[in-house]
Amino acid sequence: MEDRGFDLEERVATLEEADLRRTLAPADRVAERGYFAPPPEGGLPVLDAEEVLVFASNNYLGLTGDQRVQNAARQAAATVGTGAGASRLVTGDTIVHHDLERQLAETKGADRALAFSSGYAANVGTITALEPDVVFSDELNHASIVDGCRLSGADVEIYDHCDASDLRSRLAAQADRPGADDESWLVVTDSVFSMDGTVAPLATICDAAEEFGAWVMVDEAHATGLYADGGGVVQAEGLADRVDVQLGTLSKALASQGGYVAGDDALIEYLVNDARSFVFSTGLAPTAAAAASEALHVARHGDVRERLWENVAHLRDGLETMGYTVLGDSQILPVLVGDRRDALDLADGIRDRGVLTPAIRPPTVPEGTSRIRVAPTATHDQDDVVACLEAFRAAGEEVGIL
Known part of the structure; x- marks a missing residue:
């Protein structure tokens, strides 16, 4: 019989030889x-x-x-339960989730927010749900953004890292194509890049996107909680009204687990119904939601x-x-x-x-x-x-x- 399986030992050995095994x-x-x-x-x-x-x-x-964050998780476990038990759209939607989302929306200057089971799920679910025709993505964006772009089926234009001029050139080139007027475009960038420590020039990125009618999506995974009033770079630069989709994670500065999306009512309502990584995942654990909510409060007021x-x-x-x-x-x-x-x-x-x-x-x-x-x-x-x-x-x- 033919062996159509996978030689995983050989793959691991190859990683070892290349000094790449983790x-x-x-x-x-x-x-x-x-x-x-x-x-x-x-x-x-x-x-x-x-x-x-x-x-x-x-x-x-x-x-x-932090004792306050740990106590919030304990209290949520005792009063709500250790796990959501089901998708948020079934029986996994709790008051703890809504308290977290209310505080996130307030911090991010948005109408509403939506908590996902991870930042990875937030990125993949949001990009695929939006179904953009073209995505303009920073060359050093996180793997979850890259995978979301691939799964969305969009044409992907990679622009030079933190280079709004290169982004604008690529937007202009795409605008000259036949049929471009009927397309939906999304510009996606991290705000703080985890391996380089660089900060995206969000204002000039917004300028370029607005010139060509594209939406802007910013992942604040490594910025949420650290900047103005516990927000991210978007808040520090006063750009909440120019960034259409704000994402982030609860697992870094907010000392918990999960991710979130913040934006206007229509965006969140659509994601509740069409983001597969939200619809078909068990809701974020109430303990994680409560810990993140308290951590965000501490970040904002301490x-x-x-x-x-x-x-x-x-x-x-x-x-x-x-x-x-x-x-x-x-x-x-x-x-x-x-x-x-x-x-x-x-x-x-x-x-x-x-x-x-x-x-x-x-x-x-x-x-x-x-x-x-x-x-x-x-x-x-x-x-x-x-x-x-x-x-x-x-x-x-x-x-x-x-």
Whole structure:
């Protein structure tokens, strides 16, 4: 009989040979410090590891351990239940979901918001539901945006990263095609890019889109909760009335799980009925919705955002003073190394000094641009930041980068 299956062992071996195999290393908690099992798939971290400082998490505001957020999740579990139990359109719609969506809409300056089971589901579900004829997508957009574009069946135009001029040129070229007047166009971009730390020029992107009648969709996954009044870059730049579709995640600064879309009444009502990743998924767990809602409240009304940005400024200044090149202009601090092996060695040297900062290498980033991705949280104190900088100095000298 013919073997028409899949040689997965060979595929894994190929990854291993190319130094691309990833492994799991469980941690004892999600916080600014923790114990990690040694990869691959090591034993219990508390039994076979030393505590390390974590400068690698998207838990930007450090709220996963906040007592108020944890209490909100406990209360939701006790009063509503641990899971939604069904699609929101069946019996999985609860008061906890509506409280979260009300606060998200208020924060994002939108009529309504809709919570999805993940940010990935929000992107894929929204793009496919809109069924655009043409999508104009930043070349470094997240995989969930890329997959949403593919599944939508749209023609996809990739424009240069954060380059509104290139976007406008591509819009103009598309406008000259026969039949273009009858098409629906969508411009899609992340606001903060997770591997480069760059921030999209949203105002000029909106200018270009409006010139040609295209809608604008912005994914604020790495920005929600961190900017003006707990919003994202859209709020910081006063663009809520110019961005047609605002997306984000609840799993980063909001210390929970899930995603959301915010926009006008018609958009949300349509997605409730036609976004397959919403309609055919069990509703977001009430515990996750309650945790995110409380985290958003803390982000809006507390001082955690200010503490995060102070740590970001201290780290960037210290790294650049040593001679490192730090990319971007957000809370994500990619330290450019270049060579893949040097980046891995630098990450190992930093880890040996009790600080966890991952090496990002091809194919995640282009060849020759390997880097260390540094992500502080609001709960790192000044001693933690100094320890991180000292680890970078000692490891950099050891590897021969400094």
